[in-house]
Every structure is written in structure tokens, then in C-alpha cells.
Amino acid sequence: MAKRIVVALGGNAILTDDPSAQAQQAALVTTAQQLVGFLNDTENQLVVTHGNGPQVGNLLLQQINGGSAKNPAMPLDTVGGMTQGELGFWLSNALNKAFKAKDITGDVATIVTRTVVDAADQAFQKPTKPIGPFYTETEFTAIKNEHPDWTLVEDAGRGYRRVVPSPKPTSIVEANVIKEIVANGTTLVAAGGGGIPVMTKSDEFVGVEAVIDKDFSAAKLAELVDADELVILTAVKNVYIHFNQPEEQKLGKIDVATAKQYLAAGEFAAGSMKPKIEAAVSFVEKTGKRAVITSLDNVENYINTEDGTIIEP
Numbered sequence: 285m286a287k288r289i290v291v292a293l294g295g296n297a298i299l300t301d302d303p304s305a306q307a308q309q310a311a312l313v314t315t316a317q318q319l320v321g322f323l324n325d326t327e328n329q330l331v332v333t334h335g336n337g338p339q340v341g342n343l344l345l346q347q348i349n350g351g352s353a354k355n356p357a358m359p360l361d362t363v364g365g366m367t368q369g370e371l372g373f374w375l376s377n378a379l380n381k382a383f384k385a386k387d388i389t390g391d392v393a394t395i396v397t398r399t400v401v402d403a404a405d406q407a408f409q410k411p412t413k414p415i416g417p418f419y420t421e422t423e424f425t426a427i428k429n430e431h432p433d434w435t436l437v438e439d440a441g442r443g444y445r446r447v448v449p450s451p452k453p454t455s456i457v458e459a460n461v462i463k464e465i466v467a468n469g470t471t472l473v474a475a476g477g478g479g480i481p482v483m484t485k486s487d488e489f490v491g492v493e494a495v496i497d498k499d500f501s502a503a504k505l506a507e508l509v510d511a512d513e514l515v516i517l518t519a520v521k522n523v524y525i526h527f528n529q530p531e532e533q534k535l536g537k538i539d540v541a542t543a544k545q546y547l548a549a550g551e552f553a554a555g556s557m558k559p560k561i562e563a564a565v566s567f568v569e570k571t572g573k574r575a576v577i578t579s580l581d582n583v584e585n586y587i588n589t590e591d592g593t594i595i596e597p
């Protein structure tokens with residue numbers, strides 16, 4: 285049966301060890317070859333969202349370091365929009381290439397997307413979203429002096445990283461347009477980097493300096509475009525409980541109540557698997573449809589065998 289699918293792409297879909305434009309585009313070519321598996325059923329409709337944490341942080345640094353009075357650094361929301369263009373361009377090219385290789389007809393497009401957030405969101409008081417590069421201890425000290433207003437955190441023994449507020453999406457401005465376009469069979473890249481955060485002020489949209497979690501935006505978008513399935517693609521084929529412990533246990537098909545129990549029991553790491561489960565739970569509860577968490581490498585296998593972590597109503 286034909287499905288409308290919203291996919292959220294994790295960092296490993298785009299960025300390898302090499303942050304050059306060439307390497308990121310090469311990674312996306314492979315990613316797109318895997319993504320088009322979702323179009324094996326030619327009636328399926330596909331919307332792809334993606335992260336932008338490394339890209340938005342890197343681009344912001346280029347702005348700050350290269351800025352001048354005549355060529356000022358742009359604010360974070362605008363830089364987020366710039367990464368939608370950057371990654372949407374690369375991903376559109378990669379999808380067109382994969383379509384050609386598999387004789388898939390249809391158009392590909394990227395839509396600059398604004399995601400509405402709430403000014404009262406507590407996330408503005410506590411930055412949590414890592415962006416840009418990792419810093420060594422020495423770099424950390426220098427950067428703290430240079431940018432005393434930045435919040436930097438230690439990230440799982442891998443170094444220090446700047447963090448910015450990551451409010452929850454309450455709505456997506458372009459959702460109706462996205463729904464209309466995807467319903468007509470165009471494969472869309474949308475809400476990249478979680479969407480550009482905006483608030484409404486006096487009936488106008490204004491940008492907000494934040495980076496929204498793409499898994500939450502994907503869930504919100506999937507809900508608003510009446511998707512049949514939310515697919516969150518990351519580096520692991522399955523979600524685990526007791527992850528990385530001797531008694532770790534792979535999760536296959538589970539119901540949403542069980543997912544919520546595991547969430548409450550603290551089974552999923554904050555900043556990595558927890559937001560994915562929360563996003564999946566939100567979509568399943570709001571729509572009665574299912575959400576899937578699996579790896580890019582497993583897309584074909586998931587489509588054929590339903591192997592992966594599936595959260596059902």
C-alpha cells in the first residue's frame with residue numbers, strides 16, 4: 285500500500301571525518317541511494333529532513349571570523365536558513381542522481397522551511413544543542429576568553445562544543461505547502477536543520493537564534509502532513525535498552541506505552557537516542573501511525589523485512 289513517509293536523516297548521513305563540501309556531497313550521494321529504497325513502491329511519497337548541527341556551527345564561525353562592518357556576520361537563524369540551502373542543494377543533486385540510476389521518475393525540490401517555537405520555551409534559558417566543531421582543552425580556554433557569552437560543554441570525552449538553545453517546534457509554517465507538493469509526487473527536502481526557528485510577534489514571523497532538533501521537527505512535520513510513517517535514520521540498526529551494557533537488549537517492534545516506560549526509566553541517552561524516542565512517541569500518540577528508528581544501511585532490509593525498531597500505537 286502506498287505510503288507518505290517523512291524521513292529524518294542523522295549526522296552520519298552527511299558528515300564523515302572530512303567536512304569539505306566534496307566529502308559531504310559524496311556522503312549524500314550514498315545516502316540518497318539508500319533513501320530511494322522508500323520509493324520502490326512508485327506510489328510512495330517522500331519528505332526528507334536532515335540535521336545541520338556541524339554545518340550551522342561551522343558556517344557561523346566562518347561568519348564571525350570573516351566578518352567586517354561592510355560584510356557583517358549573519359545571526360544564527362539566518363545561518364540556519366543558509367544551511368538549508370547548502371544541504372538542500374547537495375541532497376537534491378544526490379536524489380536526482382539516485383533517481384536516474386534507478387530509473388525513478390518525478391521531481392526533487394528543497395523548500396526553505398520555518399519552524400515556529402514558543403518564546404516561553406524553557407530551552408532558551410538552558411542551551412543544549414551542540415553545533416560546529418569539537419575543541420581541545422587548550423582551544424576551549426582561548427574560545428571562552430574570546431566569546432565569554434558562549435556556552436561550551438564537554439561532550440562524552442570527545443572534546444568541548446558550543447551549545448545553543450533548542451526549543452521544541454510548535455508548528456511548521458510551510459506544512460500545508462509541503463503536504464500539497466508531496467501529495468503531487470515531488471520528493472521534498474524540507475525542515476532542514478529542524479527548520480529556521482521563528483516566533484510570532486505582532487502577527488509577523490521573526491527569526492530566533494536557536495537550532496531546533498531535527499527529530500522533533502520531523503515528527504511535527506510528519507504529523508502536519510498526515511504522514512503514514514515517520515522514519516528516523518541514524519547510525520544504529522536498532523534501539524537498545526541497557527545500551528552498551530552486558531545485558532543490552534535490542535528493541536524490535538514495541539508499542540508506544542512500552543517506549544514511554546523505557547523513556548521514564550532513563551534507558552535512552554539525552555542528546556542522542558532520547559530525543560528520537562520522544563519524537564517517535566509524540567508522532568505515534570498524535571497520529572495512531574507508526575515510527576521507525578533504524579540505520580541508513582538498513583533501509584532496504586527494513587523495507588523488505590521490517591527489521592529495525594518500530595514503535596506502534
Ligand SMILES: Nc1ncnc2c1ncn2[C@@H]1O[C@H](COP(=O)(O)OP(=O)(O)O)[C@@H](O)[C@H]1O
Pocket residue numbers: 293294295296335517518519520522523524525526527551552553555556557558
Ligand atoms: N539506548 C540506545 N540505543 C541505541 N543507540 C543509542 C542508545 N543510547 C544512545 N545511543 C547512541 O545514539 C546514537 C544516535 O544519536 P546521534 O548520534 O545523536 O544521532 P544522529 O544520527 O541524529 O546524529 C547512536 O548511534 C548510539 O550510539
Ligand SMILES: NC(=O)OP(=O)(O)O
Pocket residue numbers: 294295334335336337338414477478495496497498499
Ligand atoms: N538540527 C539538528 O538537529 O542537527 P543535528 O542532528 O546535526 O544535531
